[in-house]
Amino acid sequence: MRNVILGTASLLILSACQAEQAAKASPVPAAKAEMEISDIPLVETKIALFGDLHVHTTNSFDAFIFGTRTDANDAYRFAKGETIDNGAGDKIKLDGPPLDFYAVTDHGEYLGIVPALRDRSTDLSKTDTAKAIFGLTATDRRGSFLRIGQTVVSGDEIDEIYDRELIDSVWARNVEAAETHNDPGTFTTFAGYEFTAMRAVADTAAANLHRNVIFKDSAPERLFTTLDSPRPDALWGWMDTQRGAGHDVLAIPHNSNASNGMMFAFGSYNGAPLDLSEVELRARNEPLVEITQVKGTSETHPLLSPNDEWSNFEIYDNLIGGQLPSYVTDGSFIRQGLARGFTIEERLGVNPFQFGFIGSSDTHVSAGAYTEENFFGKFPHDMNMDSRQTVPPKGAKTWPDSFTPETDLIATPQYGASGLAGVWARANTRVEIFDAMTKKETFGTSGPRMKVRFFAMNDRVDAGILGAADMVAQSYASGVPMGSQWAGGRKAPQFLAWASRDANSAPLERLQIIKSWMKEGRPQESITDIACADGADPIKGRCPDQNLSVDLSTCARSGDGAAELKALWIDPDYDAKTPTAYYVRVLEAPKCRWSTWDAVRNGTPPNPDMQAVDQDRAWSSAIWVAQ
Numbered sequence: 001m002r003n004v005i006l007g008t009a010s011l012l013i014l015s016a017c018q019a020e021q022a023a024k025a026s027p028v029p030a031a032k033a034e035m036e037i038s039d040i041p042l043v044e045t046k047i048a049l050f051g052d053l054h055v056h057t058t059n060s061f062d063a064f065i066f067g068t069r070t071d072a073n074d075a076y077r078f079a080k081g082e083t084i085d086n087g088a089g090d091k092i093k094l095d096g097p098p099l100d101f102y103a104v105t106d107h108g109e110y111l112g113i114v115p116a117l118r119d120r121s122t123d124l125s126k127t128d129t130a131k132a133i134f135g136l137t138a139t140d141r142r143g144s145f146l147r148i149g150q151t152v153v154s155g156d157e158i159d160e161i162y163d164r165e166l167i168d169s170v171w172a173r174n175v176e177a178a179e180t181h182n183d184p185g186t187f188t189t190f191a192g193y194e195f196t197a198m199r200a201v202a203d204t205a206a207a208n209l210h211r212n213v214i215f216k217d218s219a220p221e222r223l224f225t226t227l228d229s230p231r232p233d234a235l236w237g238w239m240d241t242q243r244g245a246g247h248d249v250l251a252i253p254h255n256s257n258a259s260n261g262m263m264f265a266f267g268s269y270n271g272a273p274l275d276l277s278e279v280e281l282r283a284r285n286e287p288l289v290e291i292t293q294v295k296g297t298s299e300t301h302p303l304l305s306p307n308d309e310w311s312n313f314e315i316y317d318n319l320i321g322g323q324l325p326s327y328v329t330d331g332s333f334i335r336q337g338l339a340r341g342f343t344i345e346e347r348l349g350v351n352p353f354q355f356g357f358i359g360s361s362d363t364h365v366s367a368g369a370y371t372e373e374n375f376f377g378k379f380p381h382d383m384n385m386d387s388r389q390t391v392p393p394k395g396a397k398t399w400p401d402s403f404t405p406e407t408d409l410i411a412t413p414q415y416g417a418s419g420l421a422g423v424w425a426r427a428n429t430r431v432e433i434f435d436a437m438t439k440k441e442t443f444g445t446s447g448p449r450m451k452v453r454f455f456a457m458n459d460r461v462d463a464g465i466l467g468a469a470d471m472v473a474q475s476y477a478s479g480v481p482m483g484s485q486w487a488g489g490r491k492a493p494q495f496l497a498w499a500s501r502d503a504n505s506a507p508l509e510r511l512q513i514i515k516s517w518m519k520e521g522r523p524q525e526s527i528t529d530i531a532c533a534d535g536a537d538p539i540k541g542r543c544p545d546q547n548l549s550v551d552l553s554t555c556a557r558s559g560d561g562a563a564e565l566k567a568l569w570i571d572p573d574y575d576a577k578t579p580t581a582y583y584v585r586v587l588e589a590p591k592c593r594w595s596t597w598d599a600v601r602n603g604t605p606p607n608p609d610m611q612a613v614d615q616d617r618a619w620s621s622a623i624w625v626a627q
Contacts, residue, residue, distance in 0.1 A: 037427075042426040047424070049422070050100050050101075050421070051423075052079065053102075053103045053252060053421050054105050054212050055103060055363055056107070057072055060106040061148055066381060072104040075104050076187075080187055081093070081094055086367070086380050092365065092369075094368075095504070096371075101189065103189065103192040106193055109227050110162070111223070112167060113163065114133075116166060117130035129161050150204075155228075164222070167223070184427075190216070195210065195226060195251070197231070199269075206321055206322075207258070207320070208255045208256075239251060239285045250285060254290035255296070255298060256334060257295075257296050257298040257301070264330070264341075266340065287438050289357060291358070291619055294369075294418060296414065299334055300334070300335040302315075304328065304329075304523075307527070313446075336516070339517055340353060340518070341353030343521070351624075358421035358444045361420075370417060371448075372417050372593055373555075378412075382412050389610075390602075390610070391602040398605065413595065413609075413610060420447060447505075448505035449504075452499045453475075454496070456480050458486075459494075461474065479496070480623065482622065485623075490576045492571050496566070496567075497530060507548075510587050511585075514584075515582050516581045517578050527585075550590045557589060583623070584619065585618070585620075590615055595611075596612045
């Protein structure tokens with residue numbers, strides 16, 4: 001293990017050593033220069049682009065074990081609209097038009113090693129680990145795989161299979177695939193990988209502290225993984241060094257919902273109090289957070305937001321790698337994390353939780369499943385009905401009074417058909433999309449391609465702006481967009497919020513502004529409807545019943561909904577002395593969850609233990625308001 005015990009001084013030592021390594025190693029060259037950029041017109045009011053920045057292929061150790069055989073080239077082909085194989089013989093294709101951007105983010109730990117263990121032409125196939133997993137007389141497949149996963153948590157690599165040169169070569173192929181498929185103005189790719197940090201909670205369960213690391217353009221020849229150090233602050237120090245060597249980079253934490261309270265903790269990785277150097281490191285390297293993906297939504301939880309009627313959305317209960325539930329606490333969810341950041345800022349002067357929002361999939365079949373109607377899951381086995389647990393067992397037409405699944409794949413029923421990253425960028429290029437991400441002018445969706453915008457006005461604007469053809473241009477001129485800090489003052493800001501539907505999904509039901517702040521050491525929140533599908537005025541912050549419903553026997557929707565919602569809003573409870581984060585949430589009309597679609601196609605009732613109806617949604621990045 002290359003563990004690094006990190007204080008302020010040791011971070012400087014780490015950075016110095018890595019700077020020397022970076023100087024010796026030449027960057028992976030770009031196969032296709034962005035020479036066409038000057039010919040691509042820039043749109044100053046910006047365009048909405050949709051993509052996925054969390055994609056695993058056969059080179060991720062867990063994806064290969066479960067049967068995925070497609071690589072980075074296949075992943076990019078899928079994103080551009082082509083059909084690929086999911087690894088279990090099922091053909092999968094993107095619902096809707098091609099995506100605008102995509103990043104393969106295989107686990108950096110043991111990258112490409114497990115496929116090599118199975119390849120009899122390699123020296124790795126002759127190791128004891130390979131024989132235990134893939135040999136003709138293999139007797140410890142599960143145990144060996146768990147040992148690999150446990151070393152990712154501990155940082156103590158399995159020496160006999162830890163071939164750094166092979167890992168480097170597989171990383172180079174992933175970078176090459178990104179360069180090959182990058183098409184400025186049409187389709188943007190980023191080289192990336194996952195830093196799979198975790199903290200052990202039990203023998204086979206861990207708290208999730210994973211990050212996806214995304215490079216703007218050029219990438220280094222060697223990755224920094226948990227087998228170098230399992231500490232996120234070590235990753236951030238390495239990222240600083242890479243940026244200094246010309247490899248601009250950012251990290252995106254995900255699945256705080258499964259972090260056992262650690263993702264937005266008040267302390268460091270080792271439990272020590274946060275210090276300024278660590279807080280600055282995080283703020284500099286992690287401008288975004290993944291708010292939704294296949295393993296649930298990390299916005300909030302019903303136990304933390306009992307007055308939010310829509311908080312029970314795609315809740316994923318478990319820790320990583322086991323059946324133990326994750327601890328539901330303020331440190332696990334993004335809404336409460338926003339508030340916690342103000343406490344840290346008050347003490348240290350920097351807010352490390354000032355994140356912009358995106359969604360992504362965390363697919364492990366090279367391809368994200370973003371729609372309820374065509375949800376093919378995270379792994380190849382997820383299309384198996386025994387794994388999905390969405391139809392009665394053994395061909396029955398009704399559900400038994402007590403149902404115990406005959407599989408230990410407990411995660412699959414909890415998976416959600418989610419999500420996508422949205423950015424407002426001047427053009428579909430690496431430079432412009434990466435710039436939007438660093439500025440946090442981003443939004444996340446739970447799958448549909450809804451668009452959402454959010455501005456805070458410096459001065460009062462007339463309501464006529466909502467009908468103006470140049471509404472967006474006026475908004476940029478009069479205020480700041482989502483992801484920004486509003487300077488604040490004694491007078492409350494005026495917010496402009498706007499959302500439009502995905503024409504291939506459900507219409508919109510309501511537009512909301514969510515407010516997060518701290519009071520007496522505890523996160524506070526409020527949820528206010530500001531626009532309703534039927535045009536009615538909200539009453540006490542809630543839209544009247546919009547008469548939108550879904551027939552669970554057919555999945556047919558009823559009611560009109562809205563194609564677009566927009567409103568101006570001023571917080572009636574604004575307190576200039578209280579730092580506050582505001583963000584927009586837009587909800588679609590109710591629709592059948594993917595599990596209900598399975599039941600309808602099978603002619604049986606939905607599993608009573610699963611949510612039958614979902615309301616897909618999108619979230620804007622926040623605007624932070626402080627004097």
